[in-house]
Amino acid sequence: MTDLTRMTAAETAATIAAGEASATEVAQAHLDRIGAVDEKVHAFLHVDTEGALRAARAVDDRRARGEELGPLAGVPLALKDIFTTEGVPTTVGSKILEGWIPSYDATLTRRLKDAGVVILGKTNMDEFAMGSSTENSAYGPTGNPWDLTRIPGGSGGGSSAALASFQAPLAIGTDTGGSIRQPASVTGTVGVKPTYGGVSRYGMVAFSSSLDQGGPCARTVLDAALLHEAIAGHDPLDSTSIDAPVPPVVEAARNGDVRGMRIGVVKEFAGEGYQAGVMTRFNEAVELLRELGADVVEVSCPSFSYALAAYYLIAPSECSSNLARFDAMRYGMRVGDDGTHSAEEVTALTRAAGFGAEVKRRVMLGTYALSSGYYDAYYGSAQKVRTLITRDFERVFGGVDVLVSPTTPTTAFPIGERADDPMAMYLADLCTIPTNLAGNAAMSLPCGLAPEDGLPVGLQIIAPAMADDRLYRVGAAVEAAFTARWGHPILEEAPTL
Amino acid sequence: MTVTDELVSYEDALATYDPVMGLEVHVELGTRTKMFCGCSTELGAEPNSQTCPTCLGLPGSLPVVNAVGVESAIKIGLALNCDIAEWCRFARKNYFYPDMPKNFQTSQYDEPIAFNGHLDVALEDGEIFRVQIERAHMEEDTGKSTHVGGATGRIHGASHSLLDYNRAGIPLIEIVTKPIEGAGARSPEVAKAYVAELRELIRALGVSDARMEMGQMRCDVNLSLRPHGREKFGTRSETKNVNSLRSVERAARFEIQRHAAVLNGGGTIVQETRHFHEEDGSTTSGRIKEEAEDYRYFPEPDLVPVAPARAWVEELRAGLPELPRVRRERLRTDWGISDHEMQSALNAGAIDLIVATIEAGAPADQARKWWMGELARRSNEDGVELAALPITSGQVARVCALVADGKLNDKLARQVIEGVLAGEGDPDAVVAGRGLAVVSDEGALGTAVDEAIAGNPGIADKIRSGKVAAAGALVGAVMKATRGQADAGRVRELILEKLGAEG
Numbered sequence A: 001m002t003d004l005t006r007m008t009a010a011e012t013a014a015t016i017a018a019g020e021a022s023a024t025e026v027a028q029a030h031l032d033r034i035g036a037v038d039e040k041v042h043a044f045l046h047v048d049t050e051g052a053l054r055a056a057r058a059v060d061d062r063r064a065r066g067e068e069l070g071p072l073a074g075v076p077l078a079l080k081d082i083f084t085t086e087g088v089p090t091t092v093g094s095k096i097l098e099g100w101i102p103s104y105d106a107t108l109t110r111r112l113k114d115a116g117v118v119i120l121g122k123t124n125m126d127e128f129a130m131g132s133s134t135e136n137s138a139y140g141p142t143g144n145p146w147d148l149t150r151i152p153g154g155s156g157g158g159s160s161a162a163l164a165s166f167q168a169p170l171a172i173g174t175d176t177g178g179s180i181r182q183p184a185s186v187t188g189t190v191g192v193k194p195t196y197g198g199v200s201r202y203g204m205v206a207f208s209s210s211l212d213q214g215g216p217c218a219r220t221v222l223d224a225a226l227l228h229e230a231i232a233g234h235d236p237l238d239s240t241s242i243d244a245p246v247p248p249v250v251e252a253a254r255n256g257d258v259r260g261m262r263i264g265v266v267k268e269f270a271g272e273g274y275q276a277g278v279m280t281r282f283n284e285a286v287e288l289l290r291e292l293g294a295d296v297v298e299v300s301c302p303s304f305s306y307a308l309a310a311y312y313l314i315a316p317s318e319c320s321s322n323l324a325r326f327d328a329m330r331y332g333m334r335v336g337d338d339g340t341h342s343a344e345e346v347t348a349l350t351r352a353a354g355f356g357a358e359v360k361r362r363v364m365l366g367t368y369a370l371s372s373g374y375y376d377a378y379y380g381s382a383q384k385v386r387t388l389i390t391r392d393f394e395r396v397f398g399g400v401d402v403l404v405s406p407t408t409p410t411t412a413f414p415i416g417e418r419a420d421d422p423m424a425m426y427l428a429d430l431c432t433i434p435t436n437l438a439g440n441a442a443m444s445l446p447c448g449l450a451p452e453d454g455l456p457v458g459l460q461i462i463a464p465a466m467a468d469d470r471l472y473r474v475g476a477a478v479e480a481a482f483t484a485r486w487g488h489p490i491l492e493e494a495p496t497l
Numbered sequence B: 001m002t003v004t005d006e007l008v009s010y011e012d013a014l015a016t017y018d019p020v021m022g023l024e025v026h027v028e029l030g031t032r033t034k035m036f037c038g039c040s041t042e043l044g045a046e047p048n049s050q051t052c053p054t055c056l057g058l059p060g061s062l063p064v065v066n067a068v069g070v071e072s073a074i075k076i077g078l079a080l081n082c083d084i085a086e087w088c089r090f091a092r093k094n095y096f097y098p099d100m101p102k103n104f105q106t107s108q109y110d111e112p113i114a115f116n117g118h119l120d121v122a123l124e125d126g127e128i129f130r131v132q133i134e135r136a137h138m139e140e141d142t143g144k145s146t147h148v149g150g151a152t153g154r155i156h157g158a159s160h161s162l163l164d165y166n167r168a169g170i171p172l173i174e175i176v177t178k179p180i181e182g183a184g185a186r187s188p189e190v191a192k193a194y195v196a197e198l199r200e201l202i203r204a205l206g207v208s209d210a211r212m213e214m215g216q217m218r219c220d221v222n223l224s225l226r227p228h229g230r231e232k233f234g235t236r237s238e239t240k241n242v243n244s245l246r247s248v249e250r251a252a253r254f255e256i257q258r259h260a261a262v263l264n265g266g267g268t269i270v271q272e273t274r275h276f277h278e279e280d281g282s283t284t285s286g287r288i289k290e291e292a293e294d295y296r297y298f299p300e301p302d303l304v305p306v307a308p309a310r311a312w313v314e315e316l317r318a319g320l321p322e323l324p325r326v327r328r329e330r331l332r333t334d335w336g337i338s339d340h341e342m343q344s345a346l347n348a349g350a351i352d353l354i355v356a357t358i359e360a361g362a363p364a365d366q367a368r369k370w371w372m373g374e375l376a377r378r379s380n381e382d383g384v385e386l387a388a389l390p391i392t393s394g395q396v397a398r399v400c401a402l403v404a405d406g407k408l409n410d411k412l413a414r415q416v417i418e419g420v421l422a423g424e425g426d427p428d429a430v431v432a433g434r435g436l437a438v439v440s441d442e443g444a445l446g447t448a449v450d451e452a453i454a455g456n457p458g459i460a461d462k463i464r465s466g467k468v469a470a471a472g473a474l475v476g477a478v479m480k481a482t483r484g485q486a487d488a489g490r491v492r493e494l495i496l497e498k499l500g501a502e503g
Ligand SMILES: [Zn+2]
Pocket: B034, B037, B038, B039, B050, B051, B052, B053, B054, B055, B056, B169
């Protein structure tokens, strides 16, 4: 019998629909795989065995009754622990929410359940999605399945590692500055940050409200598209969600083609700090796009060089306000509630114990940046940079259909290497942050292994807002050509653990 | 009392200083649901039964703006002659308090929905004073804390606190005046008249019941003094949550006297919040603002900007009701009363009740008499607003009708009103229940008159001889005999008739 964990999501759904395997068998195979390897990988913070099997049985029952199943019915998924799940713990990678059992499902969670997707559990992440390595999780780091001593990216390292270690064919991530794309890049998987407002944020614990965006993670472009379609669309509970039809992402993923497309290479995403092997693979990908019939041109986005600075004012500012609610009063951790401390002291003690160093750093940065007398110089200026970046995108998208760049300047770095150097860590998101600031869409997909370390390199494709389908049209073409060139999907080369 | 708490006389204070006031009024809107979620705003429910992830500020929850709340805000802005923003945003006001679930209040900062308006208020003598409006903005209410175990109900000394989030997220409109200058000795009166006028306006718009005693309308009185002739404002005190019209006036008056005492003594006013005490009309120091509190405002990223279409704004403007001051002038002329009488009716919150009573068939003077007399007295005694008394305008109108029909006299009518207030039912039910109907049986009345004449032959003779004024004594005797239940007018007629005298 074929290994049910090695199939794509599309194949898995077809297998279940055809009755060649039950959803329960598929779920059990993945739960077994989790049992076998996750001790080493540590992709999951919580495995919901019972919930997964219950959901799988429901799909099997529906099939038995002859009901029509959706395109992802019975497909297992690893859910980033930032989305609320009714009755299932949600920690956001933080001690401060240890023990909290949400009373409600996020809109995304609800849509997954409605689509018959089987949620296996909640995946590890940098605390409150702040980080690029998952080392900031309060529950310990996650290993990169390509090399367990290296980081799986972050903040969504649990989701990317779950995909790359075949513990789930689908996963959900959130992307505030690159937290879907950078983990996809360093694990040889596919990740998409949809247009801001494309996927509801209701029930997604906020880090930086104007930047946060949930999105699909998968091992193939088509799987990502199927998941994208399942979770996207207007939500009346999220005022910032876009009230317009979801771009035709699945159709695009089934019809990969770049012939006649104009593709821009962002000049600013190269040079110092970019690993040689990353640039080698990126340049090959650009060459491939030409061979496939695209018209590739170089474009310049001068304001992108201010993106990182602007991001590290806006995101901490918003997080300083978003995280203020964690005060030990209503839910989560409570320290010092022994009758000898005031409410304020309990809050202070709880935060001291419950928040990690990076969270504290950003709350302090943000509190400072919003302070009266500093607001204009910091938050105000950062918002102006944001406008300039949006204009740079608008200008170049006047001449090209999509942009391409490396997703992240380096391959996966060793766990611990940048843990004490926040600035080095922040550089991992150099190429991904502009898209968050402007609110448009981007994808990362594998473009080979770096010659010097044999680790995956990601190609980033960037599209204008609401043109998410272009990512899939280009991504599918690139994926098909590379797979043909390599003779197999890139993950075949990853260790089997 | 410390030195700074001594007061100088009001007259002395005004002789030296010129008061400048700023009034901030919070109005709870009467929308069916909260400002940013679908929870009910109904009062009096079990604590925390009207909550959801959003108004509890649970991780992941998001706000959605209540369109009726925005509409109400625009109506208030238009009625206050404000400009309505073409585009504005909500902002987060960041501060910590346990009854605020997110530890920020979703409010508006530098982009209020309405700004630059004015409200003309009528003073007791009919003089019109124009109060300039700085802004009116939308925000949400906080939850409610109950501190348990302390002596005063305040947090100090309490063993624990109970939090009820039913109120969290109820829509509020904050209306802020520009500095009110030039009112001089009439400043407290202007403050009171402004709040009264605003309350009428809010009610006329139908956006809130604006019941101050229920916290639906709350006023902060900011006050400073400057020596006559000085341009620059003095340091202000902020007296919070002054929750009745009378208290607004008293708080302003007290602060004028207190500030003057401090300044006369060579002291300086500390910028601080102060608590008002209903019992003696004084204020005491609350929290000292060592430095201006930094709320770290920034635009609320979870909400999209509010951009009311001009056509909609004009539609709302066209639909505004007659402004209360204009309406009052019309009613005052109709009812034939003075400015002062009208002002009293306004302050008592009686105007709509009188109008409704007239609409239910009562003559204007009768309707006014009951609401401004017996019922106003009761509302004062019970410390509830007139509208909150357990009697309807229809019931008052019915009492008036019974009097007009001669079924009740004034004294009995009073008892009927009392019965209705005591929950004995409608006026007719009270009449029946207490057996209060006027004795109109001519036979019984005739007998009573005969007995009175027989028992008072001297008086009867006087009447026979033409001294009609003496009839009063016999009327009194009959009324006494019928325990007040006779129609005094009819009794008099009968006496004169029987004694052959001309009335
Ligand atoms: Zn609610």
